[in-house]
Amino acid sequence: MVYPNRRSPPDVTPPPLAPDAALFLDFDGCLVDIAPRPDAVVVTQALRDRLAALYRRQGGAVALISGRDVADLRGHMDGFEGIVAGSHGAELSLRPGRIQTLHRVDFDAGPLHAAAHAAAAPHPALLVEEKPHGVALHYRDAPDLRAFVDEVMQDLADRNPHLVLQPAKMAVELRPGGVGKDSALAHLMTLEPFAGRVPVFAGDDTTDEPAMAEAQARGGFAIKIGDGPTAAHHRLSDPAALAAWLDASLN
Numbered sequence: 530m531v532y533p534n535r536r537s538p539p540d541v542t543p544p545p546l547a548p549d550a551a552l553f554l555d556f557d558g559c560l561v562d563i564a565p566r567p568d569a570v571v572v573t574q575a576l577r578d579r580l581a582a583l584y585r586r587q588g589g590a591v592a593l594i595s596g597r598d599v600a601d602l603r604g605h606m607d608g609f610e611g612i613v614a615g616s617h618g619a620e621l622s623l624r625p626g627r628i629q630t631l632h633r634v635d636f637d638a639g640p641l642h643a644a645a646h647a648a649a650a651p652h653p654a655l656l657v658e659e660k661p662h663g664v665a666l667h668y669r670d671a672p673d674l675r676a677f678v679d680e681v682m683q684d685l686a687d688r689n690p691h692l693v694l695q696p697a698k699m700a701v702e703l704r705p706g707g708v709g710k711d712s713a714l715a716h717l718m719t720l721e722p723f724a725g726r727v728p729v730f731a732g733d734d735t736t737d738e739p740a741m742a743e744a745q746a747r748g749g750f751a752i753k754i755g756d757g758p759t760a761a762h763h764r765l766s767d768p769a770a771l772a773a774w775l776d777a778s779l780n
């Protein structure tokens with residue numbers, strides 16, 4: 530199916546999901562509601578069943594593209610058969626149990642994690658999330674510490690010029706340069722069963738915007754979940770609305 534190249538404002542409900550589309554889904558704030566901590570997200574059986582049904586309907590062309598590292602996301606989504614791109618496009622898992630690196634930065638994340646822990650130590654409300662290809666510093670429990678977190682992460686970025694700052698929801702991350710959710714989507718579109726299909730991407734955060742633009746540049750469409758400026762041509766209010774839209778394609 531060829532989707533019209535819409536220029537309409539992004540409060541327009543997306544068209545039905547075609548069975549021959551390639552479906553790319555963000556995780557936090559998109560498939561699951563934002564939770565107080567990264568490990569507190571709730572993955573329901575209904576979500577697992579929905580993704581399994583979509584995987585069958587789309588001929589396997591369903592992938593998760595997340596800022597989480599692959600091992601963490603596979604842990605939350607055990608049973609999901611599809612491809613997972615993690616760490617903002619720095620990692621790829623074509624099947625459960627297999628993870629490959631997509632970035633070209635040669636570095637040891639251990640000292641980075643140690644430096645983040647040392648910097649955050651005076652403020653127990655801050656949460657350091659260690660990732661194999663970077664680090665996130667969360668301030669959801671201490672919004673007043675945002676400026677402190679910005680300063681700490683900028684300092685770490687200055688000391689690790691191969692990494693780039695990635696703002697997130699109530700967090701600041703460092704990830705390898707040269708990759709992103711857009712490059713992950715573009716790479717997947719070269720692989721079976723995605724190649725030759727029209728991409729559809731749904732996401733909620735600024736980190737998703739490049740992948741939204743990539744999907745639309747390829748003749749597909751993007752869905753912004755929630756409020757905020759976006760390049761997406763369509764918008765749904767929250768993960769529940771996305772679930773309803775996905776379920777409509779299964780009926």
Ligand SMILES: O=P(O)(O)OC[C@H]1O[C@H](O[C@H]2O[C@H](CO)[C@@H](O)[C@H](O)[C@H]2O)[C@H](O)[C@@H](O)[C@@H]1O
Pocket residue numbers: 555556557558559562563564565566567568569570594595596597598658665667669697698699700702734736
């Ligand atoms: O690309 P995503 O799948 O949306 O992942 C983005 C980041 O999500 C996680 O952090 C966010 O969600 C947490 C759970 O709801 C929330 O507590 C936190 O404040 C948010 O920033 C995850 O921890 C990060 O690694 C992801 O990059």
